[in-house]
Amino acid sequence: MITKNQFIDQIEVLADGQLQVREAIVISEDGQELGRSFHRYVLDPATDTTDQITDPRLLAVATAVWDDATVTARTEQVNALRAPTPLEAQSIGPSQDAGPASTPAAGGSSTS
Secondary structure, eight states, rough: EEEEEEHHHHHHHEEOOOOOOEEEEEETTTTTTEEEEEEEEEEOOTTEEEOOOOOOOHHHHHHHHHOOOHHHHHHHHHHHSSOHHHHHHHHHHOOOOSSSOOOOOOOOOOOO
């Protein structure tokens, strides 16, 4: 009988509070492993991950690591990365374009 077993086999905590997660996917037949692959993803304390964390061990790590200070610091870091640089802020200013030039209707009009 062929079976597929998927489980989290590695959780790493980064300095900024992000969690790197590795899931192993093991294909077996009659107890003999035929193949193994991995899927990796990152969970960030600055984003809502409520629907993404279903594994109890991962939830326990996230709860332990993501205190208010960590979430606040990471959110500020992400917001700073998203903020435009001073040069970008200048180019974002009011548009210099006056819009499309008005042109007379085709065929023109005559006045009498």
